[in-house]
Amino acid sequence: MSGASRSWLLVCAVHGVASMLLWWAGADMVGVMTWHADGWQQQPWTLWTSAWVHMNTPHLIGNQLALGVLTAFAWVIRPSGRCTLAWLLVWPLTQASMAWWPQIGYAVGLAGLLHAGAMVLAVQLVLKRIAVRKGTRWGGLLMLGLIVKLALERGWSYPVVWDPGNNMSVVQAAHLSGAGWGLLMGWLICGRLWPLRPAPSVATG
Known part of the structure; x- marks a missing residue:
């Protein structure tokens, strides 16, 4: 596995571990790490850390x-380092976009x-x-699935909905914002700014 592929997996590991650590942290720490629409400018780090905060089990x-x-x-398809960079850039943008909806506190x-x-x-x-064999088809199906999900949620009109099963509010606008960014x-980053060239072959044994 290339270093580029490992970079994506490393980001995944950071998200998983940090989420668990914040779950075990005290309420004061969780409050400091949570993004609030009316105060995030004084706590800009919450554009990143709020992703690791969870409401319940x-x-x-x-x-x-x-x-x-x-x-x-990602382990199977081995994304490039440029894709990891794109995902890292989207991270704070997704959270900052929540300010577009006044319903989201x-x-x-x-x-x-x-x-x-x-x-x-x-x-x-x-x-x-x-x-990846039939990679374009699989990518298209994944993209179509995301688009259908977002269309059904209608996060632009219903940015926050109540989920009675999990007893919490779901910020559907975050799904829309994340997918859009x-x-x-x-x-x-993975396409227009990267000159088109054939992908390297992946050896299989």
Whole structure:
């Protein structure tokens, strides 16, 4: 596995470990790490750290499972270092975009970043940046699935909805923002700003 591929997996590991550490942290620490619409300018680090804060056990487990799926997918397709860079740039942008919706007082959790990461990987596959059999088809299906999910959620009109099953509010706007920034940055950094050339072959044994 290349160093570029390891960089994506390292980011996944950071998200997983940091989420667990904050879950075990005290309420004061969690409060300092949470993004609030009316005060994040005084706590700019929350553009990053709020992704690691989770409301309850189902919220944490759900996002950790989704992160595991994204990590396993990346292990198979081996994204480039440019894709890791795109995902890192999307990280604070996804959180900052929550300020566009006045209904959102605070936002936490990895869901927005997971949507962003999935979209970045989909773009890489569609643009044939890696040698994966039927990669364009799989990337297109992944992108279509994300688009359908976002269309059903209608996060632009319903940025926050109540999830009675998990007894918490779901910030659907974060899903929309993450996927949107993932598409843009994935295209710019993995595509437009990267001269088109054939992807290297991946040896299989």
